[in-house]
Amino acid sequence: MNRILKEVLEHAESWPLEDQEELAEYAREIEARRTGVYTMSDDERAAVGKGLAEADRAEFVSDEQIAEADKRHDG
Template sequence: MTKEDVAVLAERIALLPKEARDELAQTIDEIGARHGVVYKLSPEENTAVEEGLAQAKRGEFASEKEVNAVLRKPWH
């Protein structure tokens, strides 16, 4: 695929509805994962991970009741 091909695809992607662009991004991530591409966290995701690690270091863990409440929610 050439740089020109990528540019044409970028123009086409820009015309898609947001939902379709989000779906495309997820698909690209899945393909990348199968080919060993490492996912780079967004700043927001990185902040959430850092907070979770800090909570773990402080010994702050979810209770069994909290875990069960999350696990019983339907997956979408």
């Protein structure tokens, strides 16, 4: 590991958890770009699980809600 990276990681140990998680996310994105494999964070994994569970229960957004959102975003 090069000196600059070692220094950043040493400083990062004293950062707030939110900032450490942001740094980890950047690292995951770089690793995914280099290897073609993306590793989800725990939060992402939980969100996907929640979405799949909602789909299993057939909890979908109605066509009316989609149309209303389209109206708001079309300007």
